[in-house]
Amino acid sequence: MSQLIDITLTVNGRSHRLSVSPRRVLADLLREDLQLTGCKIGCDQAVCGACTVLVDGMPATACTSFAFELDGKALTTIEGLAAGGVLDPVQQAFLEHGAFQCGFCTPGMILSAKALLARHPDPDEPLIRQWLNANICRCTGYQMIVEAVRAAARAG
Amino acid sequence: MDDSPSPFRAPVIPLDGPDKVTCTARYTFDVSLPGMLHAKVLRSPHPHARIRSIDAGRAESLAGVAAVVTGADAGRLPDPYYGVAIRDQPVIAIDKVRYVGDMVVAVAAIDEETAYRALSLIEVQYEPLPAVMTVEEAVAEGAPFLFEAPAGGDAVPVGEGVTSLKEPRPNVLSEFGYRNGDAEAALAGSDHVFEDRFTFSRINHFHLEPYVNVARASGEQIELWSCNQDPFVLRNDIARIFGRPANTVRIHASYVGGGFGGKSFCKMEPLVVLLAVKAGRPVRLCLSMDEGLLTLSKHAGILVLKTGVMADGRLTARQSEIQLDAGAYSDASAMTVVKAGYRITGPYRWAAVATRAYAVRTNSVPAGSFRGFGGTQASFASESQIDMIARRLGIDPYEFRRRNLLSVGEPFQPGDSGMDSDLLAGLDEVVDRLGYRRRVAPPGVGTTRRGMGLSVGLKDGGGTGNHDQALVKVLPSGRAIVSAATVEIGQGATTALCRIGAEVLGLPLEWVRYGAIDTDHTPLNNGTHVSCATAVTGMAIERAAADARRQILEFAADRLGCSTGELTLDHWTVRRGNYAHLLEPMINGYFGDAGTEFIGRGGTKVEYDPRAPLAAPNLFWIPSWVGAEVEVDCETGRVVVTHLVVGADSGTSINAQACRGQVEGAALQAFGQSLFEELRYDGTEPVNATPLAYRVPLASDLPECYESFVLEHGGPGPFGAKGIGESGMLGVAAAIANAIQDAVGVRLTQIPFTPERVLMAIEGAR
Numbered sequence: 048m049s050q051l052i053d054i055t056l057t058v059n060g061r062s063h064r065l066s067v068s069p070r071r072v073l074a075d076l077l078r079e080d081l082q083l084t085g086c087k088i089g090c091d092q093a094v095c096g097a098c099t100v101l102v103d104g105m106p107a108t109a110c111t112s113f114a115f116e117l118d119g120k121a122l123t124t125i126e127g128l129a130a131g132g133v134l135d136p137v138q139q140a141f142l143e144h145g146a147f148q149c150g151f152c153t154p155g156m157i158l159s160a161k162a163l164l165a166r167h168p169d170p171d172e173p174l175i176r177q178w179l180n181a182n183i184c185r186c187t188g189y190q191m192i193v194e195a196v197r198a199a200a201r202a203g
Numbered sequence: 204m205d206d207s208p209s210p211f212r213a214p215v216i217p218l219d220g221p222d223k224v225t226c227t228a229r230y231t232f233d234v235s236l237p238g239m240l241h242a243k244v245l246r247s248p249h250p251h252a253r254i255r256s257i258d259a260g261r262a263e264s265l266a267g268v269a270a271v272v273t274g275a276d277a278g279r280l281p282d283p284y285y286g287v288a289i290r291d292q293p294v295i296a297i298d299k300v301r302y303v304g305d306m307v308v309a310v311a312a313i314d315e316e317t318a319y320r321a322l323s324l325i326e327v328q329y330e331p332l333p334a335v336m337t338v339e340e341a342v343a344e345g346a347p348f349l350f351e352a353p354a355g356g357d358a359v360p361v362g363e364g365v366t367s368l369k370e371p372r373p374n375v376l377s378e379f380g381y382r383n384g385d386a387e388a389a390l391a392g393s394d395h396v397f398e399d400r401f402t403f404s405r406i407n408h409f410h411l412e413p414y415v416n417v418a419r420a421s422g423e424q425i426e427l428w429s430c431n432q433d434p435f436v437l438r439n440d441i442a443r444i445f446g447r448p449a450n451t452v453r454i455h456a457s458y459v460g461g462g463f464g465g466k467s468f469c470k471m472e473p474l475v476v477l478l479a480v481k482a483g484r485p486v487r488l489c490l491s492m493d494e495g496l497l498t499l500s501k502h503a504g505i506l507v508l509k510t511g512v513m514a515d516g517r518l519t520a521r522q523s524e525i526q527l528d529a530g531a532y533s534d535a536s537a538m539t540v541v542k543a544g545y546r547i548t549g550p551y552r553w554a555a556v557a558t559r560a561y562a563v564r565t566n567s568v569p570a571g572s573f574r575g576f577g578g579t580q581a582s583f584a585s586e587s588q589i590d591m592i593a594r595r596l597g598i599d600p601y602e603f604r605r606r607n608l609l610s611v612g613e614p615f616q617p618g619d620s621g622m623d624s625d626l627l628a629g630l631d632e633v634v635d636r637l638g639y640r641r642r643v644a645p646p647g648v649g650t651t652r653r654g655m656g657l658s659v660g661l662k663d664g665g666g667t668g669n670h671d672q673a674l675v676k677v678l679p680s681g682r683a684i685v686s687a688a689t690v691e692i693g694q695g696a697t698t699a700l701c702r703i704g705a706e707v708l709g710l711p712l713e714w715v716r717y718g719a720i721d722t723d724h725t726p727l728n729n730g731t732h733v734s735c736a737t738a739v740t741g742m743a744i745e746r747a748a749a750d751a752r753r754q755i756l757e758f759a760a761d762r763l764g765c766s767t768g769e770l771t772l773d774h775w776t777v778r779r780g781n782y783a784h785l786l787e788p789m790i791n792g793y794f795g796d797a798g799t800e801f802i803g804r805g806g807t808k809v810e811y812d813p814r815a816p817l818a819a820p821n822l823f824w825i826p827s828w829v830g831a832e833v834e835v836d837c838e839t840g841r842v843v844v845t846h847l848v849v850g851a852d853s854g855t856s857i858n859a860q861a862c863r864g865q866v867e868g869a870a871l872q873a874f875g876q877s878l879f880e881e882l883r884y885d886g887t888e889p890v891n892a893t894p895l896a897y898r899v900p901l902a903s904d905l906p907e908c909y910e911s912f913v914l915e916h917g918g919p920g921p922f923g924a925k926g927i928g929e930s931g932m933l934g935v936a937a938a939i940a941n942a943i944q945d946a947v948g949v950r951l952t953q954i955p956f957t958p959e960r961v962l963m964a965i966e967g968a969r
């Protein structure tokens with residue numbers, strides 16, 4: 048058996064000290080060890096973006112990040128957004144603008160949009176489309192997602 | 204076309220929305236049971252081979268492996284084959300493999316890593332056989348056969364003027380034929396006859412939630428948590444395959460993370476059950492997306508259309524021959540070919556029709572249900588050819604369509620139902636939005652040329668002879684549970700169905716919840732298909748809610764000593780004259796603290812009628828109005844769709860926002876298939892069956908201007924609703940092809956319209 052690696056990481060503001068196998072991927076750690084099942088695994092190859100989480104505020108695919116790489120980092124997952132039962136403006140905008148259908152890409156989409164708006168509070172449509180290129184949605188045709196992100200920008 | 208105000212105008216927050224934006228929504232992907240094992244599958248590297256031997260000894264003795272299943276296990280099942288109408292697909296390969304990706308050995312182990320390791324220890328000896336990779340190869344003289352003996356099952360039942368055959372010739376899975384009038388004579392009497400050939404591509408559903416199932420077998424009970432969109436169809440298949448009474452099989456459905464037809468009907472589910480039975484522990488099988496790409500596809504095909512027309516632009520007759528590539532196994536191909544064949548005449552008036560359509564077996568990934576179900580193939584060929592004929596005759600393609608479109612009430616074919624949409628009104632809406640009438644001769648900058656194209660796709664909707672049952676429970680507090688077996692796959696069924704129930708009961712939508720689906724408790728239906736949820740399931744729910752409402756009013760009338768006719772019900776209050784009576788205290792006063800539930804039941808069945816070509820008149824029609832403006836670069840062959848307008852008819856929108864989402868989502872799938880998306884083979888090898896290489900549309904692929912509209916022309920469902928889910932798929936490819944011809948004068952008859960193909964066509968025309 049391979050040796051375990053001790054890491055410390057902050058997830059949604061809570062600090063965790065964990066011993067992880069060098070082969071442990073972040074998506075499994077989140078889903079299985081921390082029960083954060085909002086992290087969805089679609090393609091498992093960093094293509095679809097469903098597993099997107101924020102690492103120090105930047106989008107990263109949890110399915111292809113090793114857990115040990117996250118040592119000392121701060122993560123935000125979808126569960127970290129609606130703190131205190133109040134939806135984040137991006138979540139609220141997705142809810143109101145029909146920006147989801149099956150919902151499987153939604154956590155990744157919302158987190159990518161969060162990261163975009165943190166850097167560009169008032170993005171134009173081409174910029175939104177460019178950022179959302181990291182996330183595949185097979186259901187909506189994207190237009191309503193783009194509209195939700197614009198609405199979230201206005202609300203934020 | 205009823206002008207009374209719809210009760211559904213106000214926008215609503217979808218009931219599944221809060222779960223989905225916070226991601227507390229539970230999918231089958233999230234199901235975990237105590238002691239659960241994880242399974243992986245060894246797949247065939249050969250397109251066609253006999254399995255000589257399987258040595259799984261080393262895998263079986265690997266620590267952590269609980270069960271290994273092969274064709275030998277499957278062969279001992281009472282009926283190890285499945286498929287729709289024609290049952291030819293084994294639970295796992297029994298004697299032969301028939302495509303690259305066919306399932307050969309499955310392992311259940313303590314985790315996926317161990318299961319993968321076990322697969323690497325298995326040795327399979329194959330005797331390779333010659334393969335047929337295309338329809339042409341499969342029907343050629345001397346072609347090797349995929350099946351040596353007839354499969355189980357029957358031909359799809361049909362009605363007047365239609366023939367439907369099961370396995371009429373080697374490698375032909377099924378054959379459909381339709382005749383109305385004397386097409387040969389009508390063609391002979393036409394001023395012009397045009398014959399054109401179209402080639403349709405193979406794509407994958409690419410639903411983001413993988414195929415995932417968790418099975419548990421304990422005692423006589425089989426339990427399955429499945430991402431399948433047809434819980435009762437699956438229950439019956441599992442019961443038949445394992446020789447168990449259906450009441451010992453229980454299927455649980457959750458939110459489904461996308462399907463588009465990919466998760467319809469039985470596939471790997473019985474294999475998961477077999478693993479659970481053999482291991483004596485619960486087993487989860489979650490396919491990778493690579494495996495998903497080799498599980499099911501949309502039918503590739505070749506469509507040859509011979510169409511007659513008079514000099515004045517009146518269509519006369521159409522003779523069609525359609526060959527759909529069914530892949531290695533039946534799945535839903537026998538049904539798809541019936542639908543493709545029947546829909547090939549499009550939304551037009553004909554004096555005579557003659558159609559032959561075949562599902563042909565090849566050594567490639569099985570094809571089956573895909574949003575549009577044969578209608579996309581038919582609409583692409585038909586709407587391309589209609590445009591080509593108009594241009595050949597020098598008639599404007601809009602005007603040519605206008606002269607030939609079916610009017611409201613005109614039957615699609617004799618014996619079938621009348622057109623229930625104003626087809627011209629939808630086309631006019633497209634034309635207005637696109638600016639089609641204002642266009643001038645194709646302008647262009649530098650090497651680019653611009654053009655516009657129109658199309659009117661059409662399919663039947665709601666399912667043939669479909670039926671549904673539903674149940675509505677109203678609690679003492681007036682809170683209600685609406686229950687049916689239609690799964691929430693992203694189409695918005697939860698909200699639409701609850702809204703129908705809420706409207707009938709006079710309850711706020713937030714008081715109504717969609718019941719969890721479990722075949723032990725949920726009323727039965729045929730599955731989540733054919734854009735049927737709102738109209739067919741909705742009708743059953745409307746009746747169930749009306750039944751509950753009647754019981755509530757009867758109870759209140761009893762308590763108040765009056766007749767039900769004196770009472771009205773709204774917001775869980777009954778009114779009699781000027782007096783309002785709250786129901787909750789009335790119920791608890793009579794039944795005690797636990798109260799009671801008013802349980803309403805409802806059902807619907809579309810009657811069969813042998814005079815209708817498909818054995819039942821179609822319930823409603825799904826038009827797809829599309830207009831595209833393109834920019835074609837004559838030097839690179841690159842096509843950019845600058846403006847795409849997509850329109851549909853919801854009958855009545857129960858949730859306008861969801862209708863829009865359905866139309867735009869479907870249209871973008873069709874858009875991807877039109878321009879670049881394709882599951883490709885190089886010889887016998889699938890070359891891009893992996894997510895990194897398989898390109899689906901991204902946000903930046905969106906046309907610069909992308910607009911949709913939804914007309915409300917009425918329908919047979921509750922409050923005049925009809926289905927809309929498949930509409931956006933139908934007309935897009937032809938509209939883009941038509942726009943390309945408008946721009947550069949060349950015709951693309953094969954999708955996708957890649958730069959290579961476009962450039963070759965342009966250069967060929969020079």
